[in-house]
Amino acid sequence: MTPLEEAARAAQHAPSVFNTQPWSWRLTGNALELYADPSRQLTTADRDGRLLLISCGAALHHARTALNAAGWSATVERMPDPAKTQLLARIRLLHPVPPDPEAQRMAAAIYHRHTDRRSFGDREVTEFELTKLRRFVEFEGAYLHVVRPDQIAQLAISAELAAGAEIDDPDYRAELYRWTHRPSFTGDGVPPATAVKSELRRVPIRDFAPDETAGLDAGGAHDQGAAYVVVFGTGDQPVDLLRGGEALSALLLLATADGLATAPLSDAVEVEWPQHLLRGLLAGIGEPYIAVRLGYLPVGQDPAPLAPRRDPRDVITIIE
Ligand SMILES: Cc1cc2nc3c(=O)[nH]c(=O)nc-3n(C[C@H](O)[C@H](O)[C@H](O)COP(=O)(O)O)c2cc1C
The missing domain is CATH 3.40.109.10 (NADH Oxidase)
Incomplete structure (x- = not known):
């Protein structure tokens, strides 16, 4: 190859x-x-x-x-x-x-x-680690905002409002159903085995299984040591968003290599008013691309199951 x-x-x-x-x-x-x-x-x-x-x-x-x-x-x-x-x-x-x-x-x-939607433990993500992550994100041409303790409530409200608006929309419910009930041969979508039962969370996560088929319990750890970060940039042209995705990948791969569990959170950027609240967290200086929860799993917890992937032969065309 x-x-x-x-x-x-x-x-x-x-x-x-x-x-x-x-x-x-x-x-x-x-x-x-x-x-x-x-x-x-x-x-x-x-x-x-x-x-x-x-x-x-x-x-x-x-x-x-x-x-x-x-x-x-x-x-x-x-x-x-x-x-x-x-x-x-x-x-x-x-x-x-x-x-x-x-x-x-x-x-x-x-x-x-992989994305772990369960709650993370009490061990805190250090300043040193967050600085390293910020450097990697900036190297990719985006910025990283670490949500301050006094801003967590605003992030939580933003996620809650977005989730509420989306789940009330029949088109969203149909879309969610379609991508959480994929036949296994498609190799895509979010299987219920990777979803977490709904529970009170520090910042609500997307409910991928409103029909209560989620395969995982959130666990009793409460995200107390978790850090919430927002990857953002100064523009929202396609090339800016592409670079934002490269920065997201750099953040997730470095965090994983350093032993952190990770979970992107995008509902707040999908709905207008919550997106506006998120922009407020950045003091109006940037365009929020996506939020991410970072943290450590409680000691001894097994990793969450992996999500499927499409067959590379359906995705990569080789022209001789
Ligand atoms: C742009 C983007 C938005 C995402 N939004 C969410 C989200 O709101 N909630 C969530 O639990 N996961 C979110 N994810 C994670 C995806 O659901 C996940 O990457 C996908 O299901 C594949 O699983 P894996 O990350 O375990 O490989 C997002 C990922 C990306 C790249």
């Missing part, structure tokens, strides 16, 4: 909204192209396609990380052809370089990073 095909395969493990995996890859010679797949866009929760672009950005960063870890230098052009709006990025393989040890640690995390 060529390094570019390996990179596209590694990118299959990237996180995506509702596990829609809204991307495809075309591999020709020494170029790998990333395309958005609009047929996989959530038409209610993600009307503007922002979360689709963030998900594709995460896949792009996974591919870049796999290449760096394997010892290849590459160039990346984002939105290289204005006439092809679905063409999000083109990676060109250059030449072998000494493998980057930090990228190797991050690349190893690709295979065990």
